[in-house]
Amino acid sequence: MPRGVRQGCLLLIVLLLPAIALAEEVPWRDAPYSHLSQSEPLPDLIRSFAADQGIPVVISENVTGIISGRFGPLPPQQFLQEITAQNGLIWYYDGAALYVYVSGEIISRLVPFRGQQLEEVIQTLDDLGVISKRYPMKVLSERGLVLITGPPRYVEMFEEMATGIQLQAERQASIEVTMRVYPLQYAWADDRTFVVGSAQITVPGVATILNNVVNQSAGPGGVVGSSVQQIPRNLGGLRGTGLISIQNQAIFEANQAAVNAQIAAAEAEAQATAVSRLTTPGTPGVDTPEQDLAAAIQPVIQPDPRLNAIIIRDVKQRHDDYARIIAELDRPDGLVQIEASIIDVNADSGFEWGPPFDALWRHNGNDLAFNYELVPGDSANFTVSLLRNGVTEFLTNVKALETEGHARFVARPTVLTINNVEAVLNNQEEFFVRVAGNQQTDLFNVLVGTTLRIVPHIVEENGCRKIKLIIHIEDGQRNEAANVDDIPVVSRNSINTQAVLNEGSSLLIGGLFRDETIRVERRPPLIGRIPKIGKLLSNIEYDTRRMQRIVLITPQIIELPVQIPGEFCPPSHDLGVPMSTPQELPAPITPTPLEPPSFEQTSSLPGRAALEGSPAPGAIVPASYNQAEEVARSMGVLSSGRRTKNSR
Numbered sequence: 001m002p003r004g005v006r007q008g009c010l011l012l013i014v015l016l017l018p019a020i021a022l023a024e025e026v027p028w029r030d031a032p033y034s035h036l037s038q039s040e041p042l043p044d045l046i047r048s049f050a051a052d053q054g055i056p057v058v059i060s061e062n063v064t065g066i067i068s069g070r071f072g073p074l075p076p077q078q079f080l081q082e083i084t085a086q087n088g089l090i091w092y093y094d095g096a097a098l099y100v101y102v103s104g105e106i107i108s109r110l111v112p113f114r115g116q117q118l119e120e121v122i123q124t125l126d127d128l129g130v131i132s133k134r135y136p137m138k139v140l141s142e143r144g145l146v147l148i149t150g151p152p153r154y155v156e157m158f159e160e161m162a163t164g165i166q167l168q169a170e171r172q173a174s175i176e177v178t179m180r181v182y183p184l185q186y187a188w189a190d191d192r193t194f195v196v197g198s199a200q201i202t203v204p205g206v207a208t209i210l211n212n213v214v215n216q217s218a219g220p221g222g223v224v225g226s227s228v229q230q231i232p233r234n235l236g237g238l239r240g241t242g243l244i245s246i247q248n249q250a251i252f253e254a255n256q257a258a259v260n261a262q263i264a265a266a267e268a269e270a271q272a273t274a275v276s277r278l279t280t281p282g283t284p285g286v287d288t289p290e291q292d293l294a295a296a297i298q299p300v301i302q303p304d305p306r307l308n309a310i311i312i313r314d315v316k317q318r319h320d321d322y323a324r325i326i327a328e329l330d331r332p333d334g335l336v337q338i339e340a341s342i343i344d345v346n347a348d349s350g351f352e353w354g355p356p357f358d359a360l361w362r363h364n365g366n367d368l369a370f371n372y373e374l375v376p377g378d379s380a381n382f383t384v385s386l387l388r389n390g391v392t393e394f395l396t397n398v399k400a401l402e403t404e405g406h407a408r409f410v411a412r413p414t415v416l417t418i419n420n421v422e423a424v425l426n427n428q429e430e431f432f433v434r435v436a437g438n439q440q441t442d443l444f445n446v447l448v449g450t451t452l453r454i455v456p457h458i459v460e461e462n463g464c465r466k467i468k469l470i471i472h473i474e475d476g477q478r479n480e481a482a483n484v485d486d487i488p489v490v491s492r493n494s495i496n497t498q499a500v501l502n503e504g505s506s507l508l509i510g511g512l513f514r515d516e517t518i519r520v521e522r523r524p525p526l527i528g529r530i531p532k533i534g535k536l537l538s539n540i541e542y543d544t545r546r547m548q549r550i551v552l553i554t555p556q557i558i559e560l561p562v563q564i565p566g567e568f569c570p571p572s573h574d575l576g577v578p579m580s581t582p583q584e585l586p587a588p589i590t591p592t593p594l595e596p597p598s599f600e601q602t603s604s605l606p607g608r609a610a611l612e613g614s615p616a617p618g619a620i621v622p623a624s625y626n627q628a629e630e631v632a633r634s635m636g637v638l639s640s641g642r643r644t645k646n647s648r
Helices: 003-016 018-022 042-053 076-086 118-127 152-174 206-215 243-279 289-296 316-329 391-403 533-537 599-603 623-634
Strands: 033-041 057-059 066-074 089-093 098-102 107-112 137-140 145-150 177-183 192-196 199-203 227-230 300-304 309-315 335-346 360-364 367-371 383-387 407-411 414-418 423-436 441-461 464-484 487-502 506-522 539-558
Touching (some): 033 042, 042 066, 042 076, 066 076, 076 089, 107 152, 145 152, 177 316, 206 300, 206 309, 309 316, 335 391, 391 407, 414 423, 441 487, 464 506
Parallel strands (some): 057 098
Antiparallel strands (some): 089 098, 107 145, 199 227, 335 407, 335 539, 383 506, 441 464, 464 487, 506 539
16 A cells, blocks of 8 residues: 555544544543442443543443442552453443443454555554554455454454545545646746836746646635735845854744745645545535545646746646646737837927817728827826827927927837736836945935836727737936935826727827926037137036926737748757758769860860859869759859859
8 A cells, every 4th residue: 555545544534533543542530440339230330430530431231240349449441450350341442432341242353455455454553543452363464364353343443444444545546646747838837027126026827827726825815916026125235144144044944944834734734624525424516435535635736947837746637627727828929019109398398299179080991090289288297198190290290399409209119028918118227325324334226217017908809909008107307406315306207097099009198297407508609619718608507497208109919920831840859949951962973084085175265154153065073063063052052153163
């Protein structure tokens, strides 16, 4: 019997009969027991003794007799042994009750064992305390038999337990536990972690999702999804790298041991809960003992980042469900290209961007396109507009404003992401602030700039594709003029919004204002270009102007190229790298002996045909040159009209 099967049987028997583990270990009281009998029936004396010890007792009908005398004080077990020995009785405690019989009621039974499980079952029964050392037992290993002799309750329980353990072992052995590897093509098997600003975002892989669903170990509320963890903003100091680090390591190991103990306790509780379903009649979803045993086996799901695969160890009958679920999760996703244009426009120049109140809507085919205009006036704090066909015109107008110094492109990043996967576009600067403590100084990082976090989702509805966007824009700047304790003031603005765009549309977000200080050096014309003199005549001015930041987001669905059969070969499964099909080389050309040339042939010079790659009549060309030339032509490297070395 395998060790795992034996442990499962032990757990099952303990749950079915909790008192078996205490068989033959009678919970006597510590105080000695004494009794005075005057013509008292023997069964009444035994009942009085058992009641004093707090133990239920079952007395055979054949136990009779009258007893008189003083007994004790004696230890409880010695008292029982003297009473039974003097009156020809036998007793057995099965962990729940005390059974008393007449000596003539001893019985013997032959208990058969199937297979090579005899020694294992005997050891299991001994571990459970079922086997009593006071009654003989003979084991016939060659024949698979056990001769058990003792009180009826002892023999009866031995037979029941032996039969139950054998059946349980056979059922558990019939459940095959296998391991399989499920490679993934599109999804990630392991979790993916990336840092955005001061936050660490973890996107669960397929292995984590399966593990949480199967083992019901999801987070709060039963939700399995991306997790965000805040990163400490201060940098780790150099202190604590000496002897104190050893103490920290010891604390870490102690905490890890406590966590491992909690995990082991949780697994044991889950195992006991699964097996305890056997003792609950009418449990829904359980039809056969084999299903009960399968439910008691905990699956093991492990990702392999190297192969991007999932390794699952579980009951064989569940692997079909795993394959179906993994096939549903491992599906190709669409690609979305996101282009963002971050533009600063001078708001003091009278420029305001739409949507105006006199906006015109026109019906162009099946699409409604917004015809925006740029009109002066007051704008809201932030505005979101949809553009359909005016992106080029809008960027052209911004370019014109840029030439006049009223606008500038801060950044125009482009990123390619997968459907439903967040794309992050950062344009930030980082500086550190020193904070002095009692014995050390900490450095805290501060990030300032523009961050765009966009999650695209492709929606296909009625043959029309749309793109749903979840957008988070954070824009910040530091003000060098306004300081607090020599620390610059940082201002941040953020926008959180969602939008649904038709394919080919763009999203325009604006209304984020900021004050910008520009250092301008003014010099007189002509004279200001003279070295030293121009510097003396120069005047430095600081120009403060109000800028409006506009963000233009253009998502585009990227179509994957259709694979044409025969374009390339699949990767080799032996080496794991793409291998091209080897081309057959032409057979080497064997030179044939030529007849002695005539006078006209020897005096003739190679014509143009020789220069074009063909040997002149009567010329002897080495076979290696011809072979190399044929190979080059067959591979497309050398054209028929190219001049080669051997043709010169």
